[in-house]
Amino acid sequence: MPATDYQGSSSRSVLILRRDQVHSMEGANEVRSHEVELEAFQKQVTDRFVVLSSATSEELLSLAWVRKLLDAFLCCQEEFRVVLFNNRSLIHRPPLDRLVADFFERSVKALDVCNAIRDGIEQIRQWQKLLDIVICALDSKQRALGEGQFRRAKKALIDLAIGMLDEKDSGGTLAHRNRSFGRNNNSSSSKDHHHRSIAHFRSLSWSVSRSWSAARQLQAIGTNLTVPRGNEIVATNGLVVPIYTIGSVLLFVMWALVAAIPCQDRGLQVHFYIPRHFTWAAPIMSLHERILEESKKRDRKNSCGLLKEIYQIEKYSRLLSELADSVQFPLAEDKEGEVRQRVQELAQVCETIKEGLDPLERQVRDVFHRIVRSRTEGLDSLGRAHNE
Template sequence: MPTTDYQGSASPLTSFGRSILSIRRDQGHTMEGSHDASSHEMDIEMFQKQVAEQFNELSSAGVDELLSLSWVRNLLDVFICCQEEFRIVLFNNKGCLSKPPMDRLIGEFYERSVKALDVCNAIRDGIEQVRQWEKLLDIVICALDNQKTLGEGQIRRAKKALIDLLIGMLDEKESNAALAHRNRSFGRKSGGGGGGSSKDQKNLGHFRSLSWSVSRSWSASKQLQAMGYNMSAPRANEVMATNGLAMAVYTMSSVLLLVMWALVAAIPCQDRGLQIHFSIPRNYVWATSITSIHERILEESKKKERKNACGLLKEIFQTEKWTQQMNEMLDSLQFPLTEEKEAEVREKVEELKVVFQTLKDGLYPLERQVREVFHRIVRSRTEGLDSLGRGPGSE
């Protein structure tokens, strides 16, 4: 899988494009001077092949890998790489961007990009929510692990944390909508100040969304539908009129929609819904792999035990399953504990520690990647609009 730097240090379009162009020219572009038509076609073909190769690897993930934290992080890694390659394609063809029908196609793409920013904000909220669940798992481990003997006090403490966690996950399933108790979004530093009094926060519930970055009425389902609205493969005349650039825009639009849809499928967020129109012509080299990922995730969402999940992330499913089992076990305990019962509890705690460690190791890097995706989308859109002479302030 490709690796990327998540410090927000990507070069501007011009300097980044030139550095890559010089490498490509050495490797395969023999003509000096300006890019000719065949070079444009080569760049677009290369871009589509790279999208196909990277999504082939993602689509080949086993049942245990799909929708895991590591898989989602790989998905975002691939998106960032595709985004950078797309920027290079735009750089090589920037003279065409303001001509019809390219001006309309690229404009529609940038509108989808704006909608993707809201999805990123909502996903960031969802990751913070899962982090709160992680903290409750930590309480359970502290209460039940490394104790010489397990008494009623430790069991009560663990039981309270488990109940809080179950209520939180159930609450998210039933509401599937976010309220906020902390003012936190991508453009701000994560200071210690929270929004509202502790009494207000308690009334809102422990497990609602932790950010005001999207409004209370915002819907992930509707946002995805809006992103997919009127998105169709370019017609033959559009491909010819743009020297194939319309195909690159459609490719990146499909990648953007799939990645945002997969994030909504995996992570808790407001009004989750996976019903979008996603139909890609089979003649695109990347169509099979991207369609396969879409179909596999949709299949997973229809499984009986996953239908009402607050998120399809593998670690969320493991957490919920483990919490229910542990809660039932603690309910059945009688004191003083027999050695056999105490051994059962300790065995369950060891299982929990594996899930907990995976969440602890994966959530912060995932959040950084989502943040980086957000900034890359903003930067790419700003550069594109500038090249069209339509900066953000002139829209």
Template sequence: MLNWRRDQVHSMESSGQEQELEAFQKQVTDRLHSLAAADSNELLSIPWLRKLLEAFLSSQEEFRAILSNNRPHLNKPPMERCLSEYFERSVKALDVCNAVRDGIEQIRQWGKLLEIVLCALDNQRSIGEGQFRRAKKALDDLAIGMLDERESHAHMSFRNRSFGRNTTQREQRTLGQFRSLSWSVSRNWSAARQLQAISSNLVAPRANEIASTNGLSLAVFTMGYVLLFVTWALVAAIPCQDRGLPTHFHLTKQFPWAVPMLALHERILEEWKKRDRRNACGLLKEIHEIEICARHLNELIDNVQYPMTDDKEGELKDRVEEVRKVHESIKEGVDPLERQIREVFHRIVRSRTEGLDSVNRANGHD
């Protein structure tokens, strides 16, 4: 009778664990499908990135609960190795969070330059040469600030022509000011190398490993790929040092969540390959909009003649309105995005600490 009761309890526990793991896989899949449903205007925008981070935080919380509920199994091979490798990846992701927060600060500075342009040209009864010179200087500083860290020297003349001007000594000094911003990662740190490190040895568990860990190794593998994809997408979107992007995802479509993840991976790579995006600071939609509206306005200012005709005044209002819309999206979006990045950082640290504590408790139990 006692043996029968123990078997019954074990069977119930196994059934509950299977349901928990299946629910985790389904929830990850559903979140990725929701992200993949974004149209081209939404993909890689600030709202889309916030949705991506929310999906990561929710998945991380469920993963944390799985580890907490299965402590007795965490110190047994190959589970202990799987967890150790995941926690190493999560530590590497912390550097990506720091670099991305630096990039968000750069975007915030660009937003302040757009604000200067608006103060000079918007809601003015009459616009004279002084206002145009002030707006022009802010646009010049903006163009220099958006030069990609990794490619700024090689592409200096090309990028300057795209803004309709030549490089001057004053602009070179301004470039130095932008590049002296405080960074949380070292100057030789590379986002591309960090992504390679996160993806290293991230391979699907074998059938016998899944069986011997009661499916827990598959949950760790799933969370590992979610971590890789989220950091990869952040590096693609936000200015980072050495943003080499094409990381290959060694995934097959046998996992339900792999289908939307690979679809998103392909769409983001297609954005990267576009001629006007190859040398961009980041693929974030709002960054692209800053470049476009700044170029349009700069070209208009370069060709303005006094007094302005009614047609030119109307065109100026349209260009300033473009700047206003981009400025508002930056102003409203960067602060909550930065808070989410900070939350991701702290959640990764907490999950790792709790996971290691669970392994230690399991060892103590044995």
């Protein structure tokens, strides 16, 4: 072979080798970039729930904490949407197409929970209005407190107590009375007043059906939420892990909302387990255990919601009601001071609720629309792929 031919052949071999090396490096970089993206998503979820789990016992389940929880969910949901978008060429293939579709079906079940929670927020607003009546009636700054003011306050406190009856204890009877309110005009005035009170607080049929159950809906969201196996991780290029992660986050967030906010047929007995090798497992399982422990406390067992502000309403309104029943007129100075203290406690809770409820409702609405939008985008993408 002539030297020139040998040199040309050698040059071509070097070029081929270099090209293969470049392609190999590009492939390795793509794989590494993919791994970094998936790891970053896991870290995002972990970091957000570590912050949530660091809440003190006073902060946990407060309005401010629930808002932070929803903010964390919205951020995780957006990060997950980005992961799906960046890997859209992969999610069209089996078994990822099925897993993604299963997640979207799971997430759509959360929409009813959002509707029920918004109804629960409206219930709390009705309680707030009754608190305003009590506070206004017993405001001793402008005038001396007399029997008329106490009668007005006690009536509002009775209506509040009726409204805050535990859904599990009142159950179908109250729900039926609420839905049939106004259809029978033969009731006595006392019964009408009782029915009107219930109508304020049991209007859950606005967004969910009579047979709808928060407990059953949570179970449906958690159905078939299984830990990815090794062969599934390999077959899906690791993408089954973020799908499982966001599914677990969705279940926990909906469960925590149902725990905190009044809604129809609340129930917290949902199987919830995450293997410890997931970095976000520890903070979520810690929160799950702490909320369950809160629900088991004697003064919380029959509560219509574990929200801290609900507990404060129940506690302070009960103390004020007992005090109002014991006063004699003309009102003694020490009794008036005690009444003033109890009213101030209720006023502080009322102010917290006024500041927090509207932003919370907007966040619940954002969660609802974000789920709808994400599901629509995902299903449209899967549909286009199947039609190509």
